[in-house]
Amino acid sequence: MATNQDDVKLLGAVGSAFVCRVQIALKLKGIQYKFLEENMANKSDLLLKYNPVYKKIPVFVHNDKPVSESLVILEYIDETWKQNPILPSDPYRRALARFWSKFIDDKIIATSIKAVHTVDDEKEREKNVEESSEALQILENELKDKFFGGENIGFVDIAAVYIAFWIPLIQDITGLQLFNAEKCPNLYKWSHEFLNHPIVKENMPPRDPIFAYFKAHYESLFVSK
Amino acid sequence: MATNQDDVKLLGAVGSAFVCRVQIALKLKGIQYKFLEENMANKSDLLLKYNPVYKKIPVFVHNDKPVSESLVILEYIDETWKQNPILPSDPYRRALARFWSKFIDDKIIATSIKAVHTVDDEKEREKNVEESSEALQILENELKDKFFGGENIGFVDIAAVYIAFWIPLIQDITGLQLFNAEKCPNLYKWSHEFLNHPIVKENMPPRDPIFAYFKAHYESLFVSK
The missing domain is CATH 3.40.30.10 (Glutaredoxin)
Incomplete structure (x- = not known):
């Protein structure tokens, strides 16, 4: 309480x-x-x-x-805290929100992180890039409104913050192609709307130091081989 | 509704x-x-x-x-369906139930299935057996009542059905040692209480055909090498 x-x-x-x-x-x-x-x-x-x-x-x-x-x-x-609900109230829509959030964790985040880290196995890396891209494509087709939550951001939008902010960062650092405006126009548009949402905007980390941090981490993967 | x-x-x-x-x-x-x-x-x-x-x-x-x-x-x-609640009503206890159920999926089921399937990599197999056993040990220490749900079975008990029925089956078929009365006395006792719960009892699959099915599957892993 x-x-x-x-x-x-x-x-x-x-x-x-x-x-x-x-x-x-x-x-x-x-x-x-x-x-x-x-x-x-x-x-x-x-x-x-x-x-x-x-x-x-x-x-x-x-x-x-x-x-x-x-x-x-x-x-x-x-x-x-009941104000500004994150999950919908209808049990079926709640189930869908839980399903897609788990999908983002299991099929998009986990596979893209694997792709980044398999620097010494080109075949395995390609497999992970492909899996991650396919999962993003599936999610692309699920986006019917401005946000996954409808007119307001909700559970799936928040779960998907990794797609809006971290995936473009990963792409810029690694050169891996997971997601772009051509392949995923809905998700691409969503990512801009989402990052510009006033609540989201003031909670995002500053890009430059995060970029530098992940770049250093990525480069260390090669050095340690 | x-x-x-x-x-x-x-x-x-x-x-x-x-x-x-x-x-x-x-x-x-x-x-x-x-x-x-x-x-x-x-x-x-x-x-x-x-x-x-x-x-x-x-x-x-x-x-x-x-x-x-x-x-x-x-x-x-x-x-x-609101009758006979599966999750507790208190938000904190609900969070714990969700945490432990995810733990069972990620740390016990996933690793034990990996252990079964890595028949050609003894080191990797041992690593997975160890991870799975350690996770069972952690869960063992969380069991304070008759059931994870207290006096009645709840979300975590249902999630843990794999531990009560499938892990002993896997052990009998593969010889892998994940779980026994000595290592995990609480969980072992729980597994018997749980499988003898009237609702659970009438929903468990018959052991013999399931045993035969998994045994055949396990043996096929060696044939295909």
Whole structure:
């Protein structure tokens, strides 16, 4: 139950798409929170205490009770603070939102991250690029309105922030072709609308340092071979 | 919205842990449904129509509206038919149930299936067995009551049906050691309580033909090398 004395914390790091999901949801709900920046190379005791299973960010902490896994956190936030719903109210539309968000995690994010990291196996890399592109194409065909949530942004839009911001970044750094205006005109248009949404816009990380960080990480993959 | 004239179908196959989850949930809710047995070697047009993305079972169809992904289906059933709740009502306990169910999918089921299939890479197989065993150990420490749901079975218990029925089967067929009474006394006790729960008991597939089916599948992995 949310009260006026809520203690709300988010353990995260600028540059994580999963953390960004939670930040957008909190902003949408108008929830004040304390952002605790984690250094993933030197994890804090608080992170190890609150997420002993995965030791990963984001961890959302509400009155000392931790919740991990970004989609689980989004559901928790939506159930705890009822204003500006993130999920639709109809059970069937809720099921579809959960289905597509899981699809984004499993078929778009996981495969594109694999594609980036398989620098020493061209065939495997191509397979992952292809899988990721095909998944983006499937999602493209699901977008019927301005947003996945209709006229307003919702669960799937927030889950898809990785597509709007991180995939173009990955493409610029790696040269991999996953997504463009020609292949996915709906998604491409959506990504611009989404990133320009006032709530989203003020929660996106600054592009230049994130670009530099991921570029350095990508280059390190070759050096370590 | 559920009505008296509901048309409820489940596309599935006897022997699938994911289908079994949905069957237990439907039985728990007292929902009558038509079971449509799929032959996964020759998928029906209905399956391809209702789950064009994954072409997998289970697919739950309520008044001609399909829902895929077993955990998404469980949530849909719980939101549509309110009797005998599967998820707790408290948002924090709901978040924990979702977290642990995802953990079971990602860290126990996925790794144990990988372990079974990496018959030509002993090192990789051992790694997967270890990961799966460690995850079972973590889950073991989370079990504080008779069931994960407390005195009654709930979301995590249903998600964990794979551990109660399929893991012992896999161990008997492959000789892999993932789970036993010594390593995981709580989970072991739970698995017996769970399989003897009247609702669960009448929904479990018959062991012998399932054993024979998985054994044949396992042996084929060696033949094809």
